[in-house]
Amino acid sequence: MSTSHTLSHDAIGELYLGHHGYLLNWLRHKLGCRQQAADLAQDTFIKLLNHRQRHNQPLDIREPRAYLTTVAGRLVKDHYRRQSLETAYQEALAALPERHYPSAETQHLIREALYELDAILERLKPKVRQAFLLSQLDGLTYAAIAEQLDVNLRTVKRYMATAFEECIMVMA
Template sequence: MSSDHPLDHAAIGQLYQAHHSWLRGWLSRRTGCREHAADLAQETFVRLLDQLKPRVREAFLLAQLDGLTCAQIALRLGVSKATVERDLSKALHACYRLRYAEC
């Protein structure tokens, strides 16, 4: 993420902390190794953010971290509500693909 991104590293850390537990637990059950699962959870989180296009990533973080509605995100980003809904759908689909990639 570029340094001019409006969401700070602390906010991204908050998102990581909120979702790291379930992801690490799921990976631990799949791999049978807690240490390996922790490494994989961090790598998965970084891959998710890296693979999202900037606007999709920003909409996802605004929804997840700030709790903004689609209408509020649309106003903030200067796009339509339908565009935000599509962007969030893309982000959630990416989460799903990462979580269930090995199933």
Template sequence: MIGELYSSHRGWLQGWLRKKVGCLHQASDLVQDTFVKLLSSASLPALREPRAYLLVIASHLMIDHYRRRKLEQESLQTMAVLAEDALAASPEEQAATRQLLGETLRVLARELDDKPYRAFLMARVDGMSYAEIAAALGVSESSVKQYLSKALAYCHARLYTHD
């Protein structure tokens, strides 16, 4: 059933998503995520309007993608501001910042899954590109993006729930 749904509607869904997101690769990732979501569901209902059903799933995934992207951009902007502040700080403030960073990394190591944690370190501490991280972890660049989104979302949630 899903194989038939995939072969009948994949091209159409990818075209629709490409118009929405403006990127063929991102549209392809969202199409794959849509069908993975279908595969992981307990049961597939009888579909009278399969395209409408696929649009709902793809739209939700697209919204989640944009939320993660926005969160990542906000986190990067915050980190840039903090880095600027750290350069202008006194030696005592710099030492306190390093201590806080060390504690933050220890918390992340305990509370995040291994791959999101390692991807976060490679990206933010080592300055590696998505392609380099993907090669180091043996995963796709899409997975790296998901790992980084998960790590940044976790950091964001910790910041705003533990003020």
């Protein structure tokens, strides 16, 4: 089915009616869980609605199923990454002495900060992300990072400036 859809409210409704079942089955196969598949299918269409609200010009979709599976595939990737982060966070909490265990509110704030940081890191190019993590987590100097990544010092400085700019944009 390769009819073209422009992203209007009615077109999203048509996409939903015509392709929700297909997308749900695709996601169910990917995730192995009916409930998660249903949630991510809804999230896919919400993303389309949000896109329509943010942009004044309509998006022309020539291959609806390919487009929907691309958007949903990104959401699946985000889902697994978030699940991995949650597991790592729970393991870190379990290792804490009981007297240092954060309150439920603090845990929520920490989770949100982790998800936000993960989103920032995901937007960075791999070498930029690696340089940033080597600096911020491993405490390496820029010279040591340059040696490890086999780039010059100027490139490391550019990588770090890019990473910090991304962080600042999120904070603004």
